[in-house]
Amino acid sequence: MSRQANDRADAPHLPRSAPIDAYGKGGFAFADMSHRGSLLCLPDAIWAWPVTNAAEIDEYSLSRVFAAANQIDTLIVGTGTEVWVVPRHLREALRAAQVGVDAMQTGPAIRTYNIMIGERRRVAAALIAVP
Numbered sequence: 001m002s003r004q005a006n007d008r009a010d011a012p013h014l015p016r017s018a019p020i021d022a023y024g025k026g027g028f029a030f031a032d033m034s035h036r037g038s039l040l041c042l043p044d045a046i047w048a049w050p051v052t053n054a055a056e057i058d059e060y061s062l063s064r065v066f067a068a069a070n071q072i073d074t075l076i077v078g079t080g081t082e083v084w085v086v087p088r089h090l091r092e093a094l095r096a097a098q099v100g101v102d103a104m105q106t107g108p109a110i111r112t113y114n115i116m117i118g119e120r121r122r123v124a125a126a127l128i129a130v131p
Contacts, residue, residue: 012045019114023106026129040064041113041125043071051128054084054103059093065124069097074116076102078109078127099124106130 014031020041022029027036030046040049042064051061057077059066065075075094077086086094086103094101104112106127116123 012047013039014046016045017041017043017117018046019117020110020125020127023110023127024130026131028127028129036129038129039125039127041127042068043122043124044068049126051126053128054079054082057084057126058090062090062094062126065099065126066093066097068124069099071122072099072124073122074100074102074124076109076113076116076123076125077104078106078113078125079103080106080128080130 013033013035018031020028020030027034028039035048038049038051040047047064049061051057062075065072077084083105084103086101091101102112106129109125109127113123113125113127
């Protein structure tokens with residue numbers, strides 16, 4: 001892959017946070033844009049997230065969250081249609097970074113995230129796309 005193509009692949013979809021307007025059919029709508037696949041929503045940008053199921057959520061897949069931990073108080077994890085309990089080692093790693101974590105299915109996660117950004121809270125969301 002060329003450096004230019006790699007730079008585009010590593011660029012955010014949106015250089016700010018935004019509420020999620022709709023979800024389903026394998027993607028999301030936000031800020032008059034649409035995206036197929038999962039999303040990682042940080043206080044300063046919205047990124048494509050290559051995670052397709054909760055078993056793939058780990059420190060590596062959340063590396064952008066850890067890098068931005070000084071801007072985040074709470075991470076909302078949308079686990080698709082699965083119910084998933086955050087593994088102890090991941091919860092402890094986030095706690096060490098002073099980031100609380102709450103996991104729920106993607107629908108409730110989006111509603112919670114939208115409320116929290118509406119309140120101007122320091123929140124991030126890792127959202128697995130649902131069919």
